[in-house]
Amino acid sequence: MQEITLRAPSATANIFVGDDALDKRLPILTATQKNFVLTDSNVYKLYPNFFKKYFDGAEIFVLPAGEENKNFQSLQAILERMSTSGLLRTSRLFAVGGGVIGDIGGLASALYMRGISCVQIPTTLLAQVDSSVGGKTAVDLGEVKNIVGAFYQPQEVLVAPTFLNTLPKREIKCGLGEMIKYGALSGDIFELLQKNTDKWTDLAFLTELICDCITHKARVVERDEKETGERKSLNVGHTTGHAIELAYGFSHGEGVLYGMLFETQIAIEQGVCEKEYGEQLVALIQKALALAPLSTPDFSKVGECAKLAKSDKKNKDAKTVAMAVAKCKNEWTMLYLPFDEYQNSLTKWANRA
Numbered sequence: 001m002q003e004i005t006l007r008a009p010s011a012t013a014n015i016f017v018g019d020d021a022l023d024k025r026l027p028i029l030t031a032t033q034k035n036f037v038l039t040d041s042n043v044y045k046l047y048p049n050f051f052k053k054y055f056d057g058a059e060i061f062v063l064p065a066g067e068e069n070k071n072f073q074s075l076q077a078i079l080e081r082m083s084t085s086g087l088l089r090t091s092r093l094f095a096v097g098g099g100v101i102g103d104i105g106g107l108a109s110a111l112y113m114r115g116i117s118c119v120q121i122p123t124t125l126l127a128q129v130d131s132s133v134g135g136k137t138a139v140d141l142g143e144v145k146n147i148v149g150a151f152y153q154p155q156e157v158l159v160a161p162t163f164l165n166t167l168p169k170r171e172i173k174c175g176l177g178e179m180i181k182y183g184a185l186s187g188d189i190f191e192l193l194q195k196n197t198d199k200w201t202d203l204a205f206l207t208e209l210i211c212d213c214i215t216h217k218a219r220v221v222e223r224d225e226k227e228t229g230e231r232k233s234l235n236v237g238h239t240t241g242h243a244i245e246l247a248y249g250f251s252h253g254e255g256v257l258y259g260m261l262f263e264t265q266i267a268i269e270q271g272v273c274e275k276e277y278g279e280q281l282v283a284l285i286q287k288a289l290a291l292a293p294l295s296t297p298d299f300s301k302v303g304e305c306a307k308l309a310k311s312d313k314k315n316k317d318a319k320t321v322a323m324a325v326a327k328c329k330n331e332w333t334m335l336y337l338p339f340d341e342y343q344n345s346l347t348k349w350a351n352r353a
């Protein structure tokens with residue numbers, strides 16, 4: 001197993017990557033405390049032996065799978081069960097699942113008794129490569145994603161690529177969305193993705209790249225844990241991505257892929273992203289989208305969904321849309337566009353997709 005340490009100003013998180021991380025860390029982490037496990041209905045059904053082996057006798061809360069359950073009602077139900085099962089301040093919460101479970105589990109552990117220890121065990125590629133690391137926790141509120149949450153570092157993250165064996169191709173595509181985002185920020189990751197398109201579903205290749213992406217994220221979070229500057233780079237494609245995700249009911253990774261596709265084209269058009277590099281990035285994104293294509297999305301009304309970008313957390317005022325975009329290899333920048341210009345440009349590029 002490989003170890004990556006993330007030394008954030010608020011706390012240190014130890015990240016272990018490798019299937020042996022489960023056997024090496026879980027017996028230690030579950031030994032003394034009363035434990036609480038949060039997972040979703042799909043993961044619970046797929047991995048009965050995992051739960052039996054490592055969490056026999058622990059309190060297990062199984063949330064119905066799906067982004068629609070990342071809300072206040074679920075959070076309240078989780079916190080109530082934590083309380084009635086007698087969790088103490090020294091207890092640990094283990095979040096076993098994709099980004100939905102990681103986000104809501106992280107927030108529950110931040111809130112219960114003002115903060116108990118959280119261990120993330122991500123089971124989707126997206127969660128392994130991105131959401132389980134960095135301490136962003138949240139639930140959605142109405143139409144706005146991740147608007148209620150906290151920065152709260154997990155104590156440990158155990159990344160076991162073996163979980164990816166049961167992941168549908170569509171979810172691999174979603175994880176590749178976040179990996180390509182790292183490619184947009186790091187020339188090395190960009191080249192690895194570009195040179196190995198035939199290995200995008202190969203576990204050994206993905207495992208190496210998971211480490212590279214986590215290391216990139218860890219260094220950024222160490223420098224800017226609360227996203228006052230550099231951490232905004234980890235939102236490349238996300239302004240439009242979140243809007244599309246909500247309006248079209250896509251999953252997060254798909255929203256990010258479409259968001260990066262359109263925002264990169266907008267950035268090239270604005271002269272902000274270098275053309276030749278931007279076109280290579282667009283080609284990578286299109287390749288990922290083609291891995292598990294959706295039935296042709298109807299983007300004719302995308303201008304309406306552009307309004308959702310008005311609530312993006314990066315915006316400075318109500319009339320301007322803020323986007324983190326790739327500039328050239330290894331460089332990114334913020335692009336601010338008046339809303340009307342953003343809406344027109346998005347409509348143009350989305351209708352050409």
Ligand code: NAD
Pocket residue numbers: 040041042043046065066067070097098099100101103123124125126127130131132133134135136137145146163164165166167168171174251252253
């Ligand atoms: P998800 O948690 O909904 O998982 C996707 C699907 O895969 C679900 O149906 C789940 O049950 C299933 N699944 C999970 N593990 C599986 C496995 N091993 N085999 C088969 N199926 C499995 O979604 P996600 O894509 O993992 O995460 C998206 C969420 O993460 C969004 O809510 C997004 O906002 C959040 N996110 C957070 C951060 C962060 O920094 N905190 C970053 C990116 C995304």
Ligand code: GLY
Pocket residue numbers: 130131133134136231234235
């Ligand atoms: N996924 C973006 C971040 O963690 O900042």
